[in-house]
Amino acid sequence: MNVFFTMIVPLIFILSFLYAKRKNVKIYDSFTSGVKNAFPLVLSIYPYLAAVSMLSVLFSESGLQDGLGTLLSPALRFLGIPEEIFPLLFVKPLSGSGATAVLSDILAKYGTDSYIARCACVAYGSSETIFYISAVYFASVKRKRLSLAAAIAVFSFLCSSVLACFLCTVL
């Protein structure tokens, strides 16, 4: 299984290069002109990324995140989510690297094959870092409704986390 995953990317490159060659594309010119676009793209994302990550650090440093956590935890407990994975649920939408760190902690603490660890993995995998994605998309589109869309994404993440914890008891 793992061998297969590691082979996907090189295979994609090889097949793409062969296909482009057959279509008489000037491969070096085409490839470099693509790379050239990477710089302006990252530059356009940077201000939004910086602002959002400052906000999210301040949010957790100020204790607002923990406060919100204790406020929400009765509701989460009611929905059948084990208390041990609450920190993951609060970090996941805000920070990708933070969520990976919390996930590793949970796996190390409770054992990789425990119910809690599996819940955490499934909840982690069911969503992206919503605020990172929104920073990236806000950079290119100025639409009022995107805030509402971000709220929808967070709500969907919560729903799928509830489902994740349920699925782990069954599957």
Place this chain on the structure above:
Amino acid sequence: MNQLFFFVFLLSSILTLATAPETFLPALLSAANKSATVCVAILASYSVWMGLIQLWEDSGLASAFSKRLRPLATKLFKTENSEALTAVCMNLSVNLLGISGAATPYGIKAATLLDKTENAEYSSAMLFVLNATSLQLIPTSIIAIRTSLGSSAPTDIILPTLIATVFSTAIGAVLVRLFIPPKTAKSAQKIPFLKKIRGAGTQ
């Protein structure tokens, strides 16, 4: 977003001022530092993938590949703009493969193109939610973490994760449809047209 940023920032700042004012600036600097590091990392990742993406574009692979997904995307995004739909299809399919380095550039391209179409408010929200709720078929990064920590069955979370992520994506899509409904431009045009025909018939 402006409101949200202002209120959360202000509230957090006041709380920090009250509890530990000395952590305020270090926290902001560490966040800025982290985002700068992230930018270097994504610049590296985009350089690799955007080179490849350009090859897909120039060889016609992108448009040939996305033709298959086109009908679904047309329905979902309520637009006929072919260039935007190609970017959308590539964004979705690369997401499915789990290559986020290539998915984001396509996502941004799709967002910019969708912004110019008639249902921009709806279609950019849909694109954002589909990307934010994750579409990955195989959660490779989690499997890697589990393997490295010595799990006996690192892949047994694939099925529940797939179900959970399909569920969250579906909920997201339905909610966008409900709360940010697309303008039914065509039906609006149709009705006066029908009235005209009916009016002509009765005369």
